[in-house]
Amino acid sequence: MKNNNNLLEVPNINSKDAKLKKLIYDVDESLFNEDNYSYEKFEHLCVCSGGTTSSCAKNGFTTLDLRKNHSKIHLDRKTNLVTIGGGVIMGDLLNYLQKHNRSFPIGLSKLPGAGYILTGGVSPLSRTYGLAIDNIESIKGFLGNGTFISLKKNQINNEEQLIWEGIKGAAPFFSIITEIELKTIQSNSIKVIEGFVNLNELTEIIKLSEEFPENISLQWIYAQKIYIYIFAELKNNLEDKKTEKYLMLLDKFPSLEKQIYENFNKINFYPKELNLYELNANNHSEVISLLGEDLKNDIPIFIRCMDEIMENKPNNSCYVASQQLGCKTKKLNHGSSFFVHRKSTWKPWIYASWKKNDLQEKEVALEWIYKSWSKLKRFYPNIHLAQLHNHLDSHEEEIRLAFGNRMNELKTLKNIFDPQGILPPL
Ligand SMILES: Cc1cc2nc3c(=O)[nH]c(=O)nc-3n(C[C@H](O)[C@H](O)[C@H](O)COP(=O)(O)OP(=O)(O)OC[C@H]3O[C@@H](n4cnc5c(N)ncnc54)[C@H](O)[C@@H]3O)c2cc1C
Structure with a gap:
């Protein structure tokens, strides 16, 4: 570093x-x-x-x-709980756990750090294991007013309850988390079905996916072309037979290829052929993440809307992608949190980039993000606040659509525990 x-x-x-x-x-x-x-x-x-x-x-x-001094990872072999520093990235966590045949529901990239966990954490495995926040057992850190906190699930008193819930989904606004203890999961094989598809095929695949059982999820990305990943966790013979029944429905799409990976850690999402601009050093970028429920009968209208959005993209860096949640992420048995849109089953995100010193191109790219967001709102009315945009005009609306009816509680947490407003503003 x-x-x-x-x-x-x-x-x-x-x-x-x-x-x-x-x-x-x-x-x-x-x-x-x-x-x-x-x-x-x-x-x-x-x-x-x-x-x-x-x-x-x-x-x-x-x-x-936090990456230098808060980067430790330790797995307790008796409890299978892993403790990570607040500066640990998800790839390092997975590499460490793989040595012990354990895993964690990380997202589509190994690069994100603790921000992935604290802002919710939507994984291709979330339909079985919940969001990343649902797997938090304890945390340590500091509130924005300098008070040290150490909170453990099932040992939270009344005064701490709101802080605990706020940490799960809205931590960056009022705390600095230095340590997180997480449940880990058995590392299982994963079957991935992937490939380029056309718009008609995407329509059919989204329809099929809204009936998937909890161990199968769809992720798609519409950049210059459309690429999909269907991700199925294999567990045991009985369940795998059921899984195969669903996966067989995809045999009719000739461009899709099947492969079994030994574990999640072996999978790399987004093939080079997609030419994504994500890490292009000459470009700056922004991304907005949305949340909504199953499209059901609206799939054809949604696809037409996507076509229009992609026709209007100002440059080739722009894309819209989506990942599937639902099943376990809808359940509240992990306790209440500040990820309030529990009914959500899709998390699309809109990405655009521009040449880094070209302010005009930046304005056009952001305009496209906002226009696309406004078109997609009818399908996905809420926000997943995975990126904080207090430097953008959309910040206030994003916050409101992310925290919904818990906005006032979040303001209370902010006023009490970050009274000087030193952490990211609401
Ligand atoms: C390629 C890629 C793929 C992604 N895929 C997914 C996905 O599949 N699912 C998903 O849910 N998200 C996904 N994301 C979004 C990502 O998880 C969020 O943007 C997340 O907030 C990034 O966290 P970070 O630690 O890497 O970022 P940073 O930029 O380091 O931090 C992001 C924000 O979180 C706060 N923060 C970070 N750590 C702490 C801490 N320890 N204490 C307090 N505040 C903290 C900071 O205020 C910061 O503003 C993806 C992002 C990328 C770039």
């Missing part, structure tokens, strides 16, 4: 190019010392874990980089 001339070596290019005011590695009581920790000093503090978003570093702001 290099730090040259106050630049941060992170995957997100906007953040990588940001000229930092200062970089801090340590989070302990001394950080919150009155002389150091004030709005005058920071305005606000950016926090970096995996560094995959445009909000972990900004021109003229201080970044707290």
Whole structure:
């Protein structure tokens, strides 16, 4: 992890190019010392874990980089609970767990850090194992006012209850989490069916997927072409027979290929042929994530809407993709959280990038994101706040659509535990 001339070596290019005011590695009581920790000093503090978003570093702001001193991973072999530092990336977690034949429902990329877990965490395995937040057993860290917190599921008192629920989905607004204890899962083989499809085929596949059992999920991406992944966790002979019955329905799509992977860690999403611009060092980008329920009879209208969106894209970097949740993510038996849109079964996201110094192209690209979002709202009215956009005009609306009827409780948490407003603003 290099730090040259106050630049941060992170995957997100906007953040990588940001000229930092200062970089801090340590989070302990001394950080919150009155002389150091004030709005005058920071305005606000950016926090970096995996560094995959445009909000972990900004021109003229201080970044707290958790990757150096909060990167430990430890699995308790008796309980199969894993403890990770607040700066651990999901790829390192999976590599570590693989040695013990365990796994964790990470998302479609190994790059994101603890931000993936704290903002919800939607995995191709979520339909079976819930969201990442549903697998949190305990956390340690600091509230924005400097108070140390250590909370453990099933040992939460009344005063701590709202904090615990807020950490699960809205932690970045009022806390800095240095340690997370997570349930792990048995590492099983995964069957992936993938390939390029056309719009008609996508229509049929979405229809089939809305009937999938919990161990199968669909993810698709519509960039220059459409690529789909159907992801099926294989568990035992009896269940696998049922799985095969569903997967056989896909045999009629000639371009799709099947492959069995030994475990989740062996899968790499997004083939090179898609030519995605995600990590192109010459481009800056933004992404907005939505949430909504099954499309059912609206699939044909949705597909027409997608066609229109893609026809209007201002450059080839732009894409819309979607991942499937539902089944276990709808259940509340993991306890209440600030991921409020539990009915959701789809999480689409809209991505656009532009040449990094071209302000005009930036404006056009963001305009396309907002127009596309507005077209997709009828199908996906809510937001998954996986990226904080307090530097964009859409921030307020995104926050409102992400936290819904818990917005006032979040404001209360923010007022009490981050009274100076040093962590990302609401
Ligand atoms: C290629 C790619 C694929 C993705 N796939 C998925 C997916 O399948 N499912 C899904 O749900 N999401 C997915 N995401 C979204 C990603 O999980 C979120 O954007 C997440 O917030 C990124 O976390 P990070 O730690 O990498 O980012 P960072 O930029 O380091 O952090 C993001 C924000 O979280 C806050 N934060 C991070 N760590 C802490 C901490 N320890 N304490 C307090 N605040 C903290 C910071 O304030 C920061 O603003 C994907 C992102 C990328 C780039």
